[in-house]
Amino acid sequence: MPAKIDPESPGFLVSTTARLMRGAFEREIERAQIGVTAAEARVLAHMSVCGGMRQNILADRLGCAPMSVTAFLDRLERAGLIERAADPDDRRAKIARLTPDAQPILEQIQLAGERARGIAFAGVRPEDFEVFRAVCLQLRANLEETRTARLQEEPAQ
Numbered sequence: 001m002p003a004k005i006d007p008e009s010p011g012f013l014v015s016t017t018a019r020l021m022r023g024a025f026e027r028e029i030e031r032a033q034i035g036v037t038a039a040e041a042r043v044l045a046h047m048s049v050c051g052g053m054r055q056n057i058l059a060d061r062l063g064c065a066p067m068s069v070t071a072f073l074d075r076l077e078r079a080g081l082i083e084r085a086a087d088p089d090d091r092r093a094k095i096a097r098l099t100p101d102a103q104p105i106l107e108q109i110q111l112a113g114e115r116a117r118g119i120a121f122a123g124v125r126p127e128d129f130e131v132f133r134a135v136c137l138q139l140r141a142n143l144e145e146t147r148t149a150r151l152q153e154e155p156a157q
Contacts, residue, residue: 056093082099084097
């Protein structure tokens with residue numbers, strides 16, 4: 001008899017919920033017609049939270065291939081929403097930063113995100129949301145700690 005995978009296990013629940021929330025966010029971005037795609041909106045949102053960073057680090061945070069992020073950044077740079085400069089520690093690497101022109105777009109992205117969260121959390125009591133949030137923060141901390149330890153153990157290439 002084959003192993004029974006539980007579709008309500010934490011991994012499946014998180015993955016499915018994230019996919020559905022991402023879809024709700026994408027629909028809200030499209031509905032808002034703010035001049036960027038949903039993928040570009042995610043790039044801008046991560047940059048607003050994390051500040052200027054190397055393109056490869058941004059790709060890792062987004063869970064995207066570096067080439068995909070480069071294409072997004074190319075379009076955002078042409079739109080005047082980001083700028084790229086050589087990393088002072090490694091001239092071969094580029095650091096991407098938001099420009100002041102990104103602020104009105106970020107405000108629209110934030111509103112779209114709030115609408116998507118409203119859809120996702122309809123009927124969820126505030127105290128239940130706080131428990132959910134605390135559990136998610138702990139899960140993230142556990143997984144980041146494990147990931148950091150693993151990366152420190154890997155030999156440099």
